[in-house]
Amino acid sequence: MDYSRLKQIAAEKAVEEVKDGMFVGLGTGSTAKFAIIKIAKKIKDGHLKNIYGIPTSKKTEELAAGLGIPLLSLNQLFKLRTKNVERRTLNIERTKLIDITIDGADEVDSDLNLIKGGGGALLREKVIAQNTGRLLIVVDKTKLSSRLGEKFFVPVEVLQFALESEINFLESLGAKTDIRKSDDGGFFVTDEGNYIIDANFGKIENPAELNSLLNERAGIVEHGIFLNKLVDSVYCSSNDGIEILSVS
Ligand SMILES: O=C(CO)[C@H](O)[C@H](O)COP(=O)(O)O
Numbered sequence: 001m002d003y004s005r006l007k008q009i010a011a012e013k014a015v016e017e018v019k020d021g022m023f024v025g026l027g028t029g030s031t032a033k034f035a036i037i038k039i040a041k042k043i044k045d046g047h048l049k050n051i052y053g054i055p056t057s058k059k060t061e062e063l064a065a066g067l068g069i070p071l072l073s074l075n076q077l078f079k080l081r082t083k084n085v086e087r088r089t090l091n092i093e094r095t096k097l098i099d100i101t102i103d104g105a106d107e108v109d110s111d112l113n114l115i116k117g118g119g120g121a122l123l124r125e126k127v128i129a130q131n132t133g134r135l136l137i138v139v140d141k142t143k144l145s146s147r148l149g150e151k152f153f154v155p156v157e158v159l160q161f162a163l164e165s166e167i168n169f170l171e172s173l174g175a176k177t178d179i180r181k182s183d184d185g186g187f188f189v190t191d192e193g194n195y196i197i198d199a200n201f202g203k204i205e206n207p208a209e210l211n212s213l214l215n216e217r218a219g220i221v222e223h224g225i226f227l228n229k230l231v232d233s234v235y236c237s238s239n240d241g242i243e244i245l246s247v248s
Pocket residue numbers: 027028029030031032103104105106115116117118119120121122125
C-alpha cells in the first residue's frame with residue numbers, strides 16, 4: 001500500500017474517537033488532512049453533530065472552513081467554555097478546553113516522544129496539544145524510530161530578531177543547522193511571523209534534556225520535540241494493519 005493510503009487509514013481510524021458535541025483540535029499536514037476530510041464528511045452526512053474544530057494553522061483553518069467544519073479560535077473557545085466561571089477559580093492546567101486533537105508527526109520514538117513541525121506549524125500545534133484532553137497522533141509506520149533524531153531533524157522556531165544567535169546556540173549544542181526556506185526561495189515565515197531553523201542533532205540520547213535546554217533559551221519561541229506527556233495514543237498504520245500505541 002502506498003504511504004498516502006496508510007496515512008489515510010490511520011487518520012480515519014482516529015476519527016472514530018470523535019463524538020457528537022466535542023471540541024476537536026485539527027492538526028496540520030498531509031495525514032491530519034485525511035482526518036479533517038473525514039470529519040467534514042461525517043458532519044455533512046449527519047453522523048457527527050455539534051462539532052467545533054480548533055485549527056492548528058492558517059492552512060488547516062482554510063481547509064476546514066472550505067469543507068464546512070464550524071471553527072473556533074483558541075481564544076473564542078476559551079471565552080465560550082469559561083463563560084460565567086470566575087477566572088481565578090479556574091485551574092487552567094487541569095481544564096482541558098479541547099476534548100480531542102488529531103495531528104500528525106514526523107518521528108515517533110519507542111517511548112512515544114515526537115518530533116513535529118515538518119509542516120512549520122509546531123508552535124500552534126504545541127499550544128493546542130497542551131490544551132487538549134486527548135492528543136491522538138496519526139502516522140504510518142515509517143515514522144517510528146528507536147531514538148528521536150534518527151529520521152528527522154528538530155524544527156526550532158526562532159524570533160527573526162535572534163536568527164543568527166540562535167543558529168550559533170544550536171551549533172554550540174552540536175547540531176548542524178539549516179534555515180528553512182519557502183518555495184519562493186526566501187526564508188519560511190511561520191503563522192506567528194517567526195523563522196524556523198532545522199537542527200540536526202543526530203540521534204538524541206535524552207529528549208527531555210534537550211527539550212529543557214531549548215525551552216530555557218530566549219529567542220527560541222518553540223521547538224518540535226513533543227515529550228510523551230503531551231501524547232495519549234499513536235495510531236500507526238502499516239501493511240499489516242493498524243496499531244494503537246499508548247503511553248503507559
Ligand atoms: O508537525 C506537523 C506540521 O507542523 C505535521 O504533523 C508533520 O510534519 C507530519 O506531516 P505529514 O502528515 O504531512 O507527514
